[in-house]
Amino acid sequence: MNSFTLFKQSLFKFTDLHQAKKMPFWKVILYVVFLSAILALPITKQVFSIMQDIKNDGQKIASKLPEFKIDDGKLQAVKDAEGFIYQTNSIIFTFDPDGKRSLSDVTADSVGNAVGLGFLQDEFVVALPNSGAADSLLGANQFEIPYSKGTLDGLNSNDLKNALDEASVPFWIKLVIFIFILYPTFINLIINLLLITIGANLYSKIRLYKLRFLDCLKISTYCATLPVIFSSMLHFWNPSFDDSFLIVFSSLLIFFFALRKEKRQEPPLA
Incomplete structure (x- = not known):
């Protein structure tokens, strides 16, 4: 047997x-x-489907981004570029080169299961859905990456679009x-x-x-x-x-x- x-x-x-x-x-x-x-x-x-949705939504958002570059700890966009908020099923994205929004604003935008992402004037921010899971696993549901730390220094719109087009989840x-x-x-x-x-x-x-x-x-x-x-x-x-x-x-x-x-x-x- x-x-x-x-x-x-x-x-x-x-x-x-x-x-x-x-x-x-x-x-x-x-x-x-x-x-x-x-x-x-x-x-x-279901998790893989959500990840694919986020990738597809990210590509939609990237196509709407104006020319920009992160340099000297600042988000530098072309002169006629305006800030905007774009929402998909999985992402609420903020592009704010003028410094009108903050992490708390991006977090307030994040409703339901949508992830809040934002290229602000001085930092890149992430706000995860407030379900309690993020707090227990990661210790928080809000994350900030100041441009002054140099982590994103040199990133521009073309780099971001190419990265999203080629992105794939390793085995x-x-x-x-x-x-x-x-x-x-x-x-x-x-x-x-x-x-x-x-x-x-x-x-x-x-x-x-x-x-x-x-x-x-x-x-x-x-x-x-x-x-x-x-x-x-x-x-x-x-x-x-x-x-x-x-x-x-x-x-x-x-x-x-x-x-x-x-x-x-x-x-x-x-």
């Missing part, structure tokens, strides 16, 4: 899943990682993003599996099956295969779908079928 065989049985033959109790625990953990990867796929696709960045998404998905699935196992263990005790808690956990993990696949498919169409109840309830139903061939204890004599 191996995980691949149990995977096939979890799709077509529920009554053989009771054999999962014989699986080594480390293989069960690897299978949980596999299920977590399935659940992480639609979230990863290793995509892999890091996937792993970053996989971790919370794995933790959430572990919690759901524990809930399933508690119900499964209670059922096995009532029905007098000779199963330990660990046995129920192993069987429940493979019982969760089809619910996890179905939940992942639903997430492709509805990213906000809450799959916890579906996974727990469906896995328990499959667990009941999985024990059909499991031996029961003799009931105690009255």
Whole structure:
């Protein structure tokens, strides 16, 4: 018996899943990682789509930029260039060579899930959506890069347009993003599996099956295969779908079928 065989049985033959109790625990953990990867796929696709939207929106904004250059700690634009604010689905962009706006203004512009970006007179600013995630991961949701530090010295409109036209996300960045998404998905699935196992263990005790808690956990993990696949498919169409109840309830139903061939204890004599 191996995980691949149990995977096939979890799709077509529920009554053989009771054999999962014989699986080594480390293989069960690897299978949980596999299920977590399935659940992480639609979230990863959504993140990559957002990144592509930001790139496309950035190209639209770059096409509207007048000629400019960052030199001597200042944003220097051509004489007839005027400041403007341009909004897309993912970006609210500010170009302000006259010094009329500040970081707080760019932050106030950022609503919903849009990222605020601004080439101001003395600095480049970034304002992330105020969701709490940026604060916990990065320590803030507002960032300033003063031109006086020389980091952006020499940047001009042509350099920016060429960089956006040629921009692509390296494979290793995509892999890091996937792993970053996989971790919370794995933790959430572990919690759901524990809930399933508690119900499964209670059922096995009532029905007098000779199963330990660990046995129920192993069987429940493979019982969760089809619910996890179905939940992942639903997430492709509805990213906000809450799959916890579906996974727990469906896995328990499959667990009941999985024990059909499991031996029961003799009931105690009255």
